[in-house]
Amino acid sequence: DLQSDNQSSLPKGLQEKYLLTRQIGVGVCGEVRLAFERSTCNKFAVKVINKKNFQSEGTATRNAETEIKILQRIDHPCLIKTQDFYQTEDSYFIVLEMMEGGELFNKVKSQQQLKESVAKLYFYQMLCAVHYLHSNGIIHRDLKPENILLSSSEDVCLIKVTDFNQSRILEEAALMRTLCGTPSYLAPEVFTHANTTGYGLAVDAWSLGVLLFVCLSGYAPFHENFGNYSVSEQIIRGEFTMIPKKWEHISNQAKDMVRKLLVVDPKERMSIAEALQHPWLQDQEMLATAQRLMYPNDAACHPAPVAMVTPAHQEAESGYTTHRKR
Numbered sequence: 001d002l003q004s005d006n007q008s009s010l011p012k013g014l015q016e017k018y019l020l021t022r023q024i025g026v027g028v029c030g031e032v033r034l035a036f037e038r039s040t041c042n043k044f045a046v047k048v049i050n051k052k053n054f055q056s057e058g059t060a061t062r063n064a065e066t067e068i069k070i071l072q073r074i075d076h077p078c079l080i081k082t083q084d085f086y087q088t089e090d091s092y093f094i095v096l097e098m099m100e101g102g103e104l105f106n107k108v109k110s111q112q113q114l115k116e117s118v119a120k121l122y123f124y125q126m127l128c129a130v131h132y133l134h135s136n137g138i139i140h141r142d143l144k145p146e147n148i149l150l151s152s153s154e155d156v157c158l159i160k161v162t163d164f165n166q167s168r169i170l171e172e173a174a175l176m177r178t179l180c181g182t183p184s185y186l187a188p189e190v191f192t193h194a195n196t197t198g199y200g201l202a203v204d205a206w207s208l209g210v211l212l213f214v215c216l217s218g219y220a221p222f223h224e225n226f227g228n229y230s231v232s233e234q235i236i237r238g239e240f241t242m243i244p245k246k247w248e249h250i251s252n253q254a255k256d257m258v259r260k261l262l263v264v265d266p267k268e269r270m271s272i273a274e275a276l277q278h279p280w281l282q283d284q285e286m287l288a289t290a291q292r293l294m295y296p297n298d299a300a301c302h303p304a305p306v307a308m309v310t311p312a313h314q315e316a317e318s319g320y321t322t323h324r325k326r
């Protein structure tokens with residue numbers, strides 16, 4: 001019943017501009033509801049974040065509205081766009097793009113493991129999105145399958161990274177939330193250097209390594225059921241197992257990409273820019289598909305011949321190095 005109390009507890013501006021309907025997702029920070037913009041009937045996803053989950057003891061909470069202005073300037077085809085932002089005394093309401101395919105998490109869960117070509121297409125788009133975030137001074141810090149959304153249920157589809165805005169807006173609280181949530185995707189230095197903010201961009205490279213591992217194999221590299229160490233100890237030791245049954249049909253280049261991202265020492269870990277130059281991604285057919293999905297208008301007016309495709313990430317550093325020169 002849309003006139004029920006949940007409408008009355010919404011910010012006036014949000015109520016006037018959008019019609020909120022059913023819940024389409026739920027997570028640690030709150031719920032996601034399907035909304036219709038009243039003037040256009042376009043669909044949006046409204047993330048409702050309960051402030052009490054993010055009460056940061058003592059430290060001044062960043063002014064969410066100022067941060068949102070920065071984030072509304074962020075513009076990349078593989079980053080979810082923030083359409084609007086509202087708040088009440090108790091909650092934040094972030095109006096986001098609607099992604100009909102839902103979370104990557106559910107696709108991997110239902111398919112067990114993705115086809116390598118599909119995992120490669122999705123992973124390349126994630127790399128482009130995170131490379132763009134890093135070039136704008138934003139570390140995501142919470143990359144996991146729940147934060148990767150699919151534009152459709154088709155294998156070949158656009159993906160978008162989400163939640164980077166919440167972690168940026170609510171960053172000190174986001175760290176608390178991140179540490180409360182599953183640690184499976186967190187890089188070692190988040191546990192060992194968290195309080196010094198000493199960790200940097202490399203944390204996202206680690207999480208993307210875990211994400212790729214899960215997409216290719218269907219299971220997590222660090223899990224409480226593996227060995228006699230806790231998940232955080234397995235992560236800090238960088239100990240993971242590629243179960244032969246799950247990895248026998250996966251290419252050596254894909255395994256090499258995973259191994260070079262899941263390196264404990266952030267200084268030795270392959271960077272996002274190096275990953276974009278990795279041989280596994282120098283796949284012209286995949287690059288052409290990714291470009292068509294990310295920049296559909298470009299392809300329409302001047303289709304680049306496949307052999308001449310300029311990788312969509314363009315600004316990646318030249319030359320792939322198997323090991324960073326020290």
Ligand SMILES: Cc1n[nH]c(N)c1-c1cccs1
Binds near residue numbers: 026047098
């Ligand atoms: C945000 C967003 N945009 N489009 C969808 N499906 C979402 C969801 C996130 C989490 C559950 S649903």
